[in-house]
Amino acid sequence: MTLPSRNALVPFVSVDNMMRLVLHIGVERMLVELAQAIEADFRRWPLFDKTPRVASHSEIGVIELMPTSDGETYGFKYVNGHPANMKKGLQTVTAFGLLADVETGYPLMLSEMTILTALRTAATSAMAAKWLAPEGARTMALIGNGAQAEFQALAFKAICGITEVRLHDLDPAATAKCARNLAGRGLKLTACHTAEEAIEGAQIITTCTADKQNATILTDNMIGTGVHINAVGGDCPGKTELHRDILARASIFVEYPPQTRIEGEIQQLAPDHPVSELWQVITGTTPGRSDPRQITLFDSVGFAIEDFSALAYVHSRLRASGLYQDLDMIADPDDPRDLFGMILRAAGPQGA
Amino acid sequence: MTLPSRNALVPFVSVDNMMRLVLHIGVERMLVELAQAIEADFRRWPLFDKTPRVASHSEIGVIELMPTSDGETYGFKYVNGHPANMKKGLQTVTAFGLLADVETGYPLMLSEMTILTALRTAATSAMAAKWLAPEGARTMALIGNGAQAEFQALAFKAICGITEVRLHDLDPAATAKCARNLAGRGLKLTACHTAEEAIEGAQIITTCTADKQNATILTDNMIGTGVHINAVGGDCPGKTELHRDILARASIFVEYPPQTRIEGEIQQLAPDHPVSELWQVITGTTPGRSDPRQITLFDSVGFAIEDFSALAYVHSRLRASGLYQDLDMIADPDDPRDLFGMILRAAGPQGA
Numbered sequence: 001m002t003l004p005s006r007n008a009l010v011p012f013v014s015v016d017n018m019m020r021l022v023l024h025i026g027v028e029r030m031l032v033e034l035a036q037a038i039e040a041d042f043r044r045w046p047l048f049d050k051t052p053r054v055a056s057h058s059e060i061g062v063i064e065l066m067p068t069s070d071g072e073t074y075g076f077k078y079v080n081g082h083p084a085n086m087k088k089g090l091q092t093v094t095a096f097g098l099l100a101d102v103e104t105g106y107p108l109m110l111s112e113m114t115i116l117t118a119l120r121t122a123a124t125s126a127m128a129a130k131w132l133a134p135e136g137a138r139t140m141a142l143i144g145n146g147a148q149a150e151f152q153a154l155a156f157k158a159i160c161g162i163t164e165v166r167l168h169d170l171d172p173a174a175t176a177k178c179a180r181n182l183a184g185r186g187l188k189l190t191a192c193h194t195a196e197e198a199i200e201g202a203q204i205i206t207t208c209t210a211d212k213q214n215a216t217i218l219t220d221n222m223i224g225t226g227v228h229i230n231a232v233g234g235d236c237p238g239k240t241e242l243h244r245d246i247l248a249r250a251s252i253f254v255e256y257p258p259q260t261r262i263e264g265e266i267q268q269l270a271p272d273h274p275v276s277e278l279w280q281v282i283t284g285t286t287p288g289r290s291d292p293r294q295i296t297l298f299d300s301v302g303f304a305i306e307d308f309s310a311l312a313y314v315h316s317r318l319r320a321s322g323l324y325q326d327l328d329m330i331a332d333p334d335d336p337r338d339l340f341g342m343i344l345r346a347a348g349p350q351g352a
Numbered sequence: 353m354t355l356p357s358r359n360a361l362v363p364f365v366s367v368d369n370m371m372r373l374v375l376h377i378g379v380e381r382m383l384v385e386l387a388q389a390i391e392a393d394f395r396r397w398p399l400f401d402k403t404p405r406v407a408s409h410s411e412i413g414v415i416e417l418m419p420t421s422d423g424e425t426y427g428f429k430y431v432n433g434h435p436a437n438m439k440k441g442l443q444t445v446t447a448f449g450l451l452a453d454v455e456t457g458y459p460l461m462l463s464e465m466t467i468l469t470a471l472r473t474a475a476t477s478a479m480a481a482k483w484l485a486p487e488g489a490r491t492m493a494l495i496g497n498g499a500q501a502e503f504q505a506l507a508f509k510a511i512c513g514i515t516e517v518r519l520h521d522l523d524p525a526a527t528a529k530c531a532r533n534l535a536g537r538g539l540k541l542t543a544c545h546t547a548e549e550a551i552e553g554a555q556i557i558t559t560c561t562a563d564k565q566n567a568t569i570l571t572d573n574m575i576g577t578g579v580h581i582n583a584v585g586g587d588c589p590g591k592t593e594l595h596r597d598i599l600a601r602a603s604i605f606v607e608y609p610p611q612t613r614i615e616g617e618i619q620q621l622a623p624d625h626p627v628s629e630l631w632q633v634i635t636g637t638t639p640g641r642s643d644p645r646q647i648t649l650f651d652s653v654g655f656a657i658e659d660f661s662a663l664a665y666v667h668s669r670l671r672a673s674g675l676y677q678d679l680d681m682i683a684d685p686d687d688p689r690d691l692f693g694m695i696l697r698a699a700g701p702q703g704a
Contacts, residue, residue, distance in 0.1 A: 014680040019698035080457020086688045105432020114683035150692035328366040331466035340502035346371035
């Protein structure tokens, strides 16, 4: 066998290498830098190809492809959502993604994205809260203490200056796990028995539960004026976390309305219910929080551009970190028309 | 670092291993078995999730995602089309694909698909011709002698009993390459200076040219009665190979009408021009060739189900062949809610 040509090789960031990269950069610094990368791409939002994700639903979950392009680089993510996986000892959400060169169509990088999605989701939440949360917010309620929880807590600490996190989960073991992982990182942590207790004194309320059903994690009477709600868990049809009455009182901010109206909390509302686009808040064309008594809601479902930003960030760190391996993924014969001959030659001098 | 769990590992079929697999099985046998797999999936066509591919077009090419699912297994292909790549010494079309388990959303296999797409395209063409070409066809004109050509020739030999292939390409070097690669495989090969010469005496005419423009490889006066045309090259908006007048005279068979009307030769026709679906010919609900004087046209653009069949075929050979490597692609902590803790533990006893 001859060695594959350089064009055949696609750098691959394994789970192991992604963990090393996170540890190398530092979790909080990486969350800050990811939030900067995502915010920078939100500023050039109109430039991107945008399409609601391409979902394949089954009784038990969903598999989605999330493509986008800025005209120079193309990216997509494969991601599943299977709430019942947890009971099988599997991840509810797993993901991987790819960047490619628009000019040639050749892949630039393949990467695990289960960890990267957890990071970019938290970075996006905190970036949005930076624009929407009440001035001087220091306490966050964190309802749902599963795989996303620690990332949210640290992103809000690093990006928004949160100093206290009030934890609640229906399963106390999840809260204990979360508190253990966050210990010694400069956050005051309070385990709470109920959601009501968790939101006491919190200026920011983050919900990241995983049930695939119309749950009601927050009811209207629980929500006082002036808070910011970061609703992360409601992210597909039939999966919501907030009571409809809260939505009616809140100023709602979304990533990409055509997708959020299908997947977000606002699937409970009329299709023309007014919402603001986060990128327009960032570019200054739409107001963010305009009143200290206002309830702001970031109805987060996750959009392809955030994954693009995260992949591009990892790609930019590849050469310096060396944390990748080359995959022989692209057939690249010396004469591009001689794909068949490449196979024949692989047989060696004895022939095929 | 601890070793990743079994769930974290995704079998990956590299280009090198795909070449070994083709050589191990034998090109012609693999084409026959792929055609059988594709035909079997066409028989259960209504079962599959179907959507036109998700294309990201640029000035210079296209990058596409082609997902489908049979309810148990999900598959998608990433594929680009960049006609100008050849002049840069790159492949016009490169591809890779993935199978996943619908029940968990976890990937089952990642595979190169540049070679596999060439094989499945040829297998689909020959499978269609088996149903549509005139009885006793033994001679095929093969116009366009690029990367797809040898696969087409061998598929039509192995599946349809073609004994003579008449080769033509605007570039004689491509024809010479094709004839050299096909030498000694039991086909009579005739190099022709013009397309007109190539189609002399041919009952089947295959066009697989690559220009991204409305080319006219075949004009109306060239096409006699009774032939079968296998039009492979016209496969995206603005890229066709046949003169419109031929289409008006032919009985047209397609894979998935909503996609073919955008991408195929029939983009030149009215959106309600009658076409037959190949799967319905195979299941016996639509007639195939009904008259020896009829011109049949398979307006092939390539559909996601064919890639699904090809990936499933390769997956079924994985364990026996051993021609794969395991990729650490899925983050799979022992406690699925403890993704963050998995990163911490990756730092070792010293801590992060």
